[in-house]
Amino acid sequence: MMKHTYIEDVGKHDGEEVTLRGWVHNKRSSGKIQFVILRDGTGYIQGVIVKNAVSPQVFADADTLTHESSIELTGKVRADSRAPSGFELDVRGLKIYQEVSKDEPFPITPKEHGIEFLMDHRHLWIRSTRQRAILKVRHEIIKAVRDFFDDDGFTLCDTPVLTPAACEGTTTLFEVKYFEDKAFLTQSGQLYNEATAEALGKVYCFGPTFRAEKSKTRRHLTEFWMVEPEVAYATVDDMMDLAERMITFVVQRCLVRRSEELKALERDLSMLEKVSVPFPRISYDEAVALLQKHGSEIQWGSDFGGGDETIISQQFDKPVMVHRYPTAVKAFYMEPDPARPEVALCVDVLAPEGYGEIVGGGQRIASYDLLAQRIKEHDLPREAFEWYLDLRKFGSVPHSGFGMGIERAVTWICGLEHVRETIPFPRMLYRLNP
RNA sequence: UCCUCAGUAGCUCAAUGGCAGAGCAUCCGGCUGUUAACCGGAGGGUUGUAGGUUCGAGUCCUACCUGAGGAGCCA
Missing domain, CATH: 3.30.930.10 (Bira Bifunctional Protein; Domain 2)
Structure with a gap:
């Protein structure tokens, strides 16, 4: 099993293949390219999943990812000036630990919430x-x-x-x-x-x-x-x-x-x-x-x-x-x-x-x-x-x-x-x- | 305990006493560089609860429930 890396340490692995574990913070898709923001408690990194660079299975799995599902991403670290943290991950492999159900999505969305709701979901x-x-x-x-x-x-x-x-x-x-x-x-x-x-x-x-x-x-x-x-x-x-x-x-x-x-x-x-x-x-x-x-x-x-x-x-x-x-x-x-x-x-x-x-x-x-x-x-x-x-x-x-x-x-x-x-x-x- | 304010879709909020709405989230479709992505479509409601006024109440009145802000007290 591949040793896993924390996001705060990816800068030490530029150009290397690493495995990151965490939760889906956000996801954006553009048809043949998908962006998954991974959160692991030490930081955030955007994983880039390009359709013709991964297996059809990985691309299909990525397409179903929901907010806060627990996942593992494997890929090559790449310095990128567009990334807020300076690095991105070119994803090759994806493993889903537990997928948040679409019937009951993660309640806290990127939009605003009232304090009572947030406190109830502390x-x-x-x-x-x-x-x-x-x-x-x-x-x-x-x-x-x-x-x-x-x-x-x-x-x-x-x-x-x-x-x-x-x-x-x-x-x-x-x-x-x-x-x-x-x-x-x-x-x-x-x-x-x-x-x-x-x-x-x-x-x-x-x-x-x-x-x-x-x-x-x-x-x-x-x-x-x-x-x-x-x-x-x-x-x-x-x-x-x-x-x-x-x-x-x-x-x-x-x-x-x-x-x-x-x-x-x-x-x-x-x-x-x-x-x-x-x-x-x-x-x-x-x-x-x-x-x-x-x-x-x-x-x-x-x-x-x-x-x-x-x-x-x-x-x-x-x-x-x-x-x-x-x-x-x-x-x-x-x-x-x-x-x-x-x-x-x-x-x-x-x-x-x-x-x-x-x-x-x-x-x-x-x-x-x-x-x-x-x-x-x-x-x-x-x-x-x-x-x-x-x-x-x-x-x-x-x-x-x-x-x-x-x-x-x-x-x-x-x-x-x-x-x-x-x-x-x-x-x-x-x-x-x- | 006291004073003030609020409660409408999963969330954030609209709706002059006159058809219950939008954005986000979810689902379907589109897009090879998105940064709270975007574009098109769909589903989603006992308007906190119980009464009352009215031809008609989300809207006005009363009580209660829940929450928020503040006072007193404290770190």
Whole structure:
């Protein structure tokens, strides 16, 4: 059996005979010459089938090919200036693995479709050029994030998906049966990260998180992936340094390795090329003043709305870091600023071009007494947090971390309208299928 | 949960309250360089569901269902 070649490698085989395997992306016929566009996940190539150059059987088989039928093409690679990729295949042999029935053709045509139809056919939609490009960029972002932390002395330390209690209250948790008991799907690995950070120093977790929020916007999924670093002895300023380095690394990596995909998505690369260290840093106080100057109704003490985030991010052409939010609007574990206890040592990173918050984090409370008090103030079940309090009993240190939502990062880097295209099978308020 | 909008052929959409239409997809025919190929022809409909107004409803009214966009909340 002939060794088969991936389309992305055909350039190495100019003039040679190769066998390509994939799916029929499109087909055009002109009577005695047929053009079959083959897709194999690594690229596209046009196969040219000339009637008097192949057997009558091959020509007849090619004539019946339907969209997305799985096939194998054998022929000679030929450089051709007319081909978008620079190469074509002069087909000699054709093998059909499975032919899509003419009675039930592939539902996604080259023409336009509505979003409901596409989402219902997500399992087939991901075959499209655009979706492939997005998923390739997603992969690159994930790979870059992991390379960044791995090369920076971090240890990947996975945190549980099944958890006994809420991190930040129970209203947004998915509840599942756990034998005779009940459990919740994690909405953050952070509390466990704090434990592993005291064991290993610099750690990160990378996994799915779940939020049962009834949010119906272009920025929300109920199941999304998050990377969360946590560093012992680190301050909120250290986190800002880390976050801007990580984001810059990820964007640069995408520009180097996925520029073809980003161009296919018609992403304005000049916006991504501006992403470099350092990012602008403004305090919450400064952000509120900025917003009021631009007509926002916001008052000191409230959290930003989506519109507020857009206004802030549009003032800068890089991601902007907003730090020291009011303690009252942040999670119970946030360390108050010793100089101003009414604000917390936390930071959000807002992506440019109105893409909103992609990173949130900060310094965690190190004091046993203060943490115990906050758990009480937030009406959290003390018993469930005993182990978490232990971390302040046995060698407590200042420590900080943050979380980055992968899908939001992908949305921004790809320049998309909606997070639903950034994950192979999105889970949203009204979408659990396919 | 609230607000706004939408639902017509497999898909994307037209149709002043008066005969249910087009493009794509599919099928048949034509074409030796097509790039969402093109040209000719054919088949394809319980207009989301249930009521109501009207001589007559895809169109107007009510309720419901489904979806989309936004708000709140968040990454």
